[in-house]
Amino acid sequence: xxxxxxxxxxxxxxxxxxxxxxxxxxxxxxxxxxxxxxxxxxxxxxxxxxxxxxxxxxxxxxxxxxxxxxxxxxxxxxxxxxxxxxxxxxxxxxxxxxxxxxxxxxxxxxxxxxxxxxxxxxxxxxxxxxxxxxxxxxxxxxxxxxxxxxxxxxxxxxxxxxxxxxxxxxxxxxxxxxxxxxxxxxxxxxxxxxxxxxxxxxxxxxxxxxxxxxxxxxxxxxxxxxxxxxxxxxxxxxxxxxxxxxxxxxxxxxxxxxxxxxxxxxxxxxxxxxxxxxxxxxxxxxxxxxxxxxxxxxxxxxxxxxxxxxxxxxxxxxxxxxxxxxxxxxxxxxxxxxxxxxxxxxxxxxxxxxxxxxxxxxxxxxxxxxxxxxxxxxxxxxxxxxxxxxxxxxxxxxxxxxxxxxxxxxxxxxxxxxxxxxxxxxxxxxxxxxxxxxxxxxxxxxxxxxxxxxxxxxxxxxxxxxxxxxxxxxxxxxxxxxxxxxxxxxxxxxxxxxxxxxxxxxxxxxxxxxxxxxxxxxxxxxxxxxxxxxxxxxxxxxxxxxxxxxxxxxxxxxxxxxxxxxxxxxxxxxxxxxxxxxxxxxxxxxxxxxxxxxxxx
Amino acid sequence: xxxxxxxxxxxxxxxxxxxxxxxxxxxxxxxxxxxxxxxxxxxxxxxxxxxxxxxxxxxxxxxxxxxxxxxxxxxxxxxxxxxxxxxxxxxxxxxxxxxxxxxxxxxxxxxxxxxxxxxxxxxxxxxxxxxxxxxxxxxxxxxxxxxxxxxxxxxxxxxxxxxxxxxxxxxxxxxxxxxxxxxxxxxxxxxxxxxxxxxxxxxxxxxxxxxxxxxxxxxxxxxxxxxxxxxxxxxxxxxxxxxxxxxxxxx
Numbered sequence: 001x002x003x004x005x006x007x008x009x010x011x012x013x014x015x016x017x018x019x020x021x022x023x024x025x026x027x028x029x030x031x032x033x034x035x036x037x038x039x040x041x042x043x044x045x046x047x048x049x050x051x052x053x054x055x056x057x058x059x060x061x062x063x064x065x066x067x068x069x070x071x072x073x074x075x076x077x078x079x080x081x082x083x084x085x086x087x088x089x090x091x092x093x094x095x096x097x098x099x100x101x102x103x104x105x106x107x108x109x110x111x112x113x114x115x116x117x118x119x120x121x122x123x124x125x126x127x128x129x130x131x132x133x134x135x136x137x138x139x140x141x142x143x144x145x146x147x148x149x150x151x152x153x154x155x156x157x158x159x160x161x162x163x164x165x166x167x168x169x170x171x172x173x174x175x176x177x178x179x180x181x182x183x184x185x186x187x188x189x190x191x192x193x194x195x196x197x198x199x200x201x202x203x204x205x206x207x208x209x210x211x212x213x214x215x216x217x218x219x220x221x222x223x224x225x226x227x228x229x230x231x232x233x234x235x236x237x238x239x240x241x242x243x244x245x246x247x248x249x250x251x252x253x254x255x256x257x258x259x260x261x262x263x264x265x266x267x268x269x270x271x272x273x274x275x276x277x278x279x280x281x282x283x284x285x286x287x288x289x290x291x292x293x294x295x296x297x298x299x300x301x302x303x304x305x306x307x308x309x310x311x312x313x314x315x316x317x318x319x320x321x322x323x324x325x326x327x328x329x330x331x332x333x334x335x336x337x338x339x340x341x342x343x344x345x346x347x348x349x350x351x352x353x354x355x356x357x358x359x360x361x362x363x364x365x366x367x368x369x370x371x372x373x374x375x376x377x378x379x380x381x382x383x384x385x386x387x388x389x390x391x392x393x394x395x396x397x398x399x400x401x402x403x404x405x406x407x408x409x410x411x412x413x414x415x416x417x418x419x420x421x422x423x424x425x426x427x428x429x430x431x432x433x434x435x436x437x438x439x440x441x442x443x444x445x446x447x448x449x450x451x452x453x454x455x456x457x458x459x460x461x462x463x464x465x466x467x468x469x470x471x472x473x474x475x476x477x478x479x480x481x482x483x484x485x486x487x488x489x490x491x492x493x494x495x496x497x498x499x500x501x502x503x504x505x506x507x508x509x510x511x512x513x514x515x516x517x518x519x520x521x522x523x524x525x526x527x528x529x530x531x532x533x534x535x536x537x538x539x540x541x542x543x544x545x546x547x548x549x550x551x552x553x554x555x556x557x558x559x560x561x562x563x564x565x566x567x568x569x570x571x572x573x574x575x576x577x578x579x580x581x582x583x584x585x586x587x588x589x590x591x592x593x594x595x596x597x598x599x600x601x
Numbered sequence: 602x603x604x605x606x607x608x609x610x611x612x613x614x615x616x617x618x619x620x621x622x623x624x625x626x627x628x629x630x631x632x633x634x635x636x637x638x639x640x641x642x643x644x645x646x647x648x649x650x651x652x653x654x655x656x657x658x659x660x661x662x663x664x665x666x667x668x669x670x671x672x673x674x675x676x677x678x679x680x681x682x683x684x685x686x687x688x689x690x691x692x693x694x695x696x697x698x699x700x701x702x703x704x705x706x707x708x709x710x711x712x713x714x715x716x717x718x719x720x721x722x723x724x725x726x727x728x729x730x731x732x733x734x735x736x737x738x739x740x741x742x743x744x745x746x747x748x749x750x751x752x753x754x755x756x757x758x759x760x761x762x763x764x765x766x767x768x769x770x771x772x773x774x775x776x777x778x779x780x781x782x783x784x785x786x787x788x789x790x791x792x793x794x795x796x797x798x799x800x801x802x803x804x805x806x807x808x809x810x811x812x813x814x815x816x817x818x819x820x821x822x823x824x825x826x827x828x829x830x831x832x833x834x835x836x837x838x839x840x841x842x843x844x845x846x847x848x849x850x851x852x
Contacts, residue, residue, distance in 0.1 A: 032669065032789045040783055071786030084786055596617075601631070 005324070007350040008415050008424050011466055011497060015458040015504050016450070021323025022506045023315055024513060026093055033075070033086075034093035040070060041100035049101045052225035053389075055217065060107055060225065061141065061185050068138015072098070073112055077120065078340075082133035087329070088263070088322040095264055096271035096318070102393035103225025105268060110181040110226075111135070113264045114401075115142025118190045118202065118257050121344035122245040127204060131188060143186035145177035145205075145231050146254055153406045155254055156200055160193040160233060164240075171195070171203065171243070173211070173236040181400075183214045183229030191233065192250050199248035203238045211236030222392035256344045259351055261401040262358035263325070266318045269361030272394055273311035276365075276372040278597040279386050280304065283376055285593060294375075298582075301589035303371040305535075308592050310364035312532045312600070316502040321357050324350050352414050355407040356498045359491075362397035362404060369394050408491035413481060415494065416473065430470040433463050437569050445577055449530050450508045453576055457541045458497075458504045464573050465493040468548040471566065475555045489551040496540040496547075507533040528591050528600050531584040538579050545574055602652035602745075602768075605702055606644050607712035607725070608671055610664040611637045614717065620818045626688070627818065636667045639713025641781035642774035646743060647711050648675040649779065657701060659694055659802060660684055672792035673784035679797040680705075682805060689802060689811065695727030696809035697802050703732050707769060709750070714739045714773040722773075729771035737764050738773035 005018065026034075044066060045052070051059045067073055076091050077083025091112075098105045116135045119127055134140040151157040160175025173193050180189070189212075191205045205212060215230035245253050281304060284295040294300045328346035332339055347354075369391040373380035380387045398404045419426040441463075443456040469490045476483055507529040549570055556563035592598060612618070612632045619628040636644070647654045656671040658664045659682035668679045682697055689697070702710055710729070715722035722738075729736035742753035752764050752772060784792075828844065830837045845852045 028666075028669075029789060029793060032673070032784075033786055036673075036784050036786060036789060043783075069785065070783055071788075075786065084790060595631070599631075 006418070006424050008352045008418055010353075010501050011415075011426070011462050011494065012424065012429055014462075015455055015501050016508070018505075019509060020316075020320040020502065020505045021089060021326070022509050023093075023319045024506075024510055026089065030090045030093050033090055034097045036070070037072060037094045037097040038100075040067065040072065041098055041105075045104050046100040049225075052101050052103050055225065055227075060104055060227070063104060064107065064111070064141055064185070065138050067108060068136075072108065073116075073138050074136035076112065077116065077132050077136040081120075081128055081136060083136040088325040089319065091264070092267045092270075092318055092322040095267040096274075096315075099268065099271035099275050101225065102272070102390070103223045105271075106223050106226040106396075107182060107185075109264055109268060110144065111142045114144035114257050114261045115182065115186070115188070115190065117260050117344075118144070118244060118253050119204065121256065121340050122202070122253050123204075124241075126241065127244065131204065135188065140187040141182055141185045143180050143182040143189045143231075144257070145180045145183075145189045145191045147177060147179050148175070149178050153403060155192070156251060158192055158194060158200070160191070161197050162193040162195045162201060162203065162238070164195070165237070168240065170237045170239055173203065173205070173233040173238055175233050177231040177233075179218065179228055179400075180214075180231045182227050183231055184217060184227040189231060190244060190253075191231070191238075192254060193233075195247050200250040200254075201247050202244040202250045202253045204242040204244050205233075205236065205238055209236055209238060220396075222389070222395050256348055258402055259347055259354040260344075262354040262407070263318065263321050265397060265401050266314065266321070266357035266361030269365040269394075269397060270311065270315045270318050272365045272390070273307060273314055273368045274598040276368045276387070276390060277304065277307050277311065277592060279390075280307065280372045280375050281592055281597050283379070283385075285596075287376075287379075295593050300375055301593075302585055303375045304592050305585035305588040307368040307371055308588050308598055309532050309536050310368050311598050312529065313499050313503045313536050314361050314364045316506040317357055317360055317499060320502045320505070321350065321353050324353060352411055352418075352494070353498065355402070355410045355414075356495050358401055359404045359407050359411075360495055360499055362394070365394045365397060366391075405488075408488050409481075409484065411494050412469065412487050412490035415469075415490075416480070419473075426466060426470065429463075429466050433467050433470075436463070437467075437572050440572050441575060443575050449534075450511060454534055454537050455504065455508075457537050457576060458500045460573060460575075461497050461500055461541055461544055464544055464548055465490075465497045467569065467573075468493060468551050471552060472555050486551065486554060489547055489554070492547055493544055493551070496544050500537050500540045503533045503536050526587050526591075528588060531587045534579065535581045535584045535588070538576075538581055541576065545570065548573070602650065602709060603705070603707045604647045604650060604652055604654045604709045604711065605705065605707040606640070606647045606654065606656045606671060606676060607698060607710065607728075608640045608644065608656050608658045608664075608667055609637045609713070609716040609718070610634045610658065610660050610667040611716055611718040614638070618820070620820060624818050625815050634663060634666065636670050637713050637716045637718070639715060639717065639774055639776070641713075642776065642778045643711035643713055643772075644671050644674055644676060645779045645781040646774060647709075648782070650709070650745060653677065655680060655705065655707070657682065657698065659689075659697060661686065665797065668797060669789075669792050670784055672795045672797075673788040674782055675788060676795075678795055680800060681797050682800050682802050684802045687802070689806075690813040691721050691723040692727055692812045693802075693806055693809045695724045695731055696807060697805040698724065698728045699731035700805045700807060701800065702728065702734075702769075709745075709768060710734070710771045712771070712773055714775050725771055725773045732769065732771075734769035734771050735766045736771040736773075737766065739775045740772050741775045741777040743772065743778065 045063060048059050074083040075086045075094050078085040098108055119131050135142050146155050148158050162171040162173050165172055187207050189205045191203045193203060195201050211234045213232045218228040220228060284300050285293050287294045325347050329343045332342045336342060372387045373391050376385055376387050379385045418424045441460060444452040446452055472486050473480055510529050552566035553563060613635045616632050621628045654676045655678050656668055656676045657680045658668050661684055665681055668681055672679060680701055712725050726736055737752050740752045740754045744751045748767055750766050750770055753761050755761050830840045
């Protein structure tokens with residue numbers, strides 16, 4: 001087992017120092033799981049896509065039963081509760097293949113993620129025995145009811161109330177929950193309510209309990225085939241044994257489970273990016289204008305290359321996080337009676353990474369969808385072609401599981417908390433960087449991919465992020481949490497750093513693997529992971545320089561003398577020669593066109 | 602009943618075929634392989650009938666993936682006849698398979714009506730003949746009653762033929778026989794621990810030599826550009842007849 005890393009530590013460690021889990025390390029069984037999932041979605045779900053979108057004939061519920069029979073709902077449930085007890089690596093490869101109907105994908109993801117996992121991680125033995133086998137087999141469909149009309153991002157502001165009955169056998173719940181995924185189909189809901197209007201608590205509510213009802217389907221921009229309803233609780237009687245976790249500790253469940261939801265959403269984004277290339281590339285090859293295939297035109301090729309870059313980097317991030325989660329779980333003694341709860345607590349360590357996964361994944365997917373529509377032109381806008389619904393369907397990803405704005409605030413917020421507690425030594429790093437700034441950084445201007453300028457960019461990016469964030473913290477101190485413009489820029493610096501670090505590490509590991517397996521050096525300038533990483537790292541670094549400048553200008557707030565000091569430091573970071581990224585983009589686009597979609601070899 | 606299912610690993614139906622440099626085969630790099638779709642009906646039928654089921658596949662190491670698919674669907678065990686980098690023609694393949702089948706004492710041998718790669722449709726018949734067993738090809742219905750099997754196959758004109766046979770019996774399965782199941786995730790996990798016996802193709806051949814040699818592969822020629830006939834209908838018709846007679850030489 002590898003040494004457990006503190007969440008956020010990626011900002012301090014040189015990229016070459018630690019290894020991560022990469023998709024290329026999946027074993028045969030995990031790959032077979034992914035293939036089984038894509039087969040099911042292609043052959044069973046895709047033909048019913050229209051019926052799913054129109055909510056015809058209970059089709060999604062029937063498909064959930066089928067998905068249950070084939071084991072797709074039991075991947076992460078332990079064997080003791082009727083599941084397969086597989087790790088997050090496996091769950092990632094299954095999730096990224098559940099894409100052919102985004103609506104049904106959301107139905108499945110909600111069920112296996114935020115609906116099933118709270119019980120696994122926080123349930124009593126009795127609750128687990130009672131509900132997990134039913135959820136794992138698909139006998140029960142699950143939902144997670146946190147949001148209310150007046151409590152969205154501010155989930156703890158919920159108004160739903162729970163009062164203990166006179167005989168102390170039940171809690172009586174009153175209130176209503178909004179935008180509940182799987183609302184119309186759920187047999188079991190994790191409902192959050194305040195006991196006596198104060199103590200935020202989770203309850204396991206069966207659909208058949210008296211007083212539970214749902215409204216009509218919400219009319220939505222996308223994922224129209226998923227169920228989204230209001231859940232009404234009118235004097236709903238919930239047995240006291242169905243309290244999930246402790247009274248007044250519901251926030252622990254609500255927020256920890258979202259960490260899982262965020263990574264899962266990121267994993268689904270990986271599949272989404274690849275699916276866009278699958279539709280986009282063949283179209284551009286066949287579509288002829290001005291006497292040639294539009295895939296021969298630079299501006300179309302650029303879109304193809306950019307989608308591939310987004311897919312690769314997102315993929316690198318999601319498998320890395322799956323690896324972190326698995327390592328965290330592996331660090332806990334399996335015979336511990338509170339093993340599952342300790343796992344989720346260990347996962348909380350990576351809240352920063354989970355928020356990055358969510359933001360980066362949802363935005364990468366949105367960029368791909370947007371370019372995908374554009375590449376198809378009028379046909380991209382037409383509902384006859386798949387890109388139109390793909391773009392509508394993925395819009396929600398930037399909203400649910402915590403809006404990207406909330407997640408952007410979580411990233412620097414959590415980092416600072418960790419730094420204050422001394423869990424990560426951000427403060428100790430700043431004087432070191434200031435010292436280096438005095439004499440300037442020595443970096444490679446050329447050299448091998450894994451030890452040259454690209455590696456140096458990633459390592460300097462970390463210092464740049466820490467420096468710029470450090471200056472901001474020094475200026476605003478504890479008030480920084482109210483400076484949302486500043487916090488967003490800090491978040492973006494951290495996101496780009498993590499993304500660069502993940503892509504760079506993965507590519508370095510791929511090269512290492514190829515070398516050891518073939519004992520020759522196949523690193524050519526046309527190596528696809530290398531080309532992708534070069535473009536991303538180069539552009540992300542340039543972006544970060546701009547971002548840091550912006551952030552420091554905001555901190556200086558018109559004080560020219562103060563800004564001059566920052567600007568001098570920024571010039572020290574601006575040490576790399578530009579690259580002609582069109583060359584790499586051409587190689588990437590060529591390859592994707594040859595392979596009719598996303599492929600690295 | 603001892604049932605063998607013969608499975609062939611073939612390129613995915615969506616593969617764009619590229620001829621190799623020597624022009625004696627196809628370029629196998631970047632090909633996605635699948636179980637030949639007709640073989641899936643054979644796998645499903647074997648699982649439905651039950652008893653002792655064995656999947657047999659002849660090919661390079663990569664065909665273990667297809668064997669695992671059959672095991673994940675529910676077949677109990679496997680024999681991999683390893684070709685160790687060599688290629689064999691239909692007759693040699695049939696000879697090796699017949700040897701394994703005879704040695705194994707199988708009652709029923711199910712396979713797809715043909716592999717969808719070369720579409721030869723020869724191995725099953727030859728293997729049946731070499732094992733001295735009965736055979737019916739392209740079947741879409743099978744009922745087993747004690748020591749008799751009743752099978753049906755569709756023939757031209759919408760009629761069907763009905764056969765009754767004893768065992769051992771080879772059957773080539775056609776679409777419509779059943780709906781193949783998906784490999785479930787628990788099935789995939791169980792497949793890991795199911796035994797795969799390895800045999801060497803060379804040793805099983807018993808001296809059978811190739812009857813067919815591939816000398817040259819080429820892709821179908823690209824379709825020539827169409828010809829547009831202009832003018833009023835009478836002139837167009839005259840022009841068309843002229844072209845059909847003089848250029849296409851079909852009338």
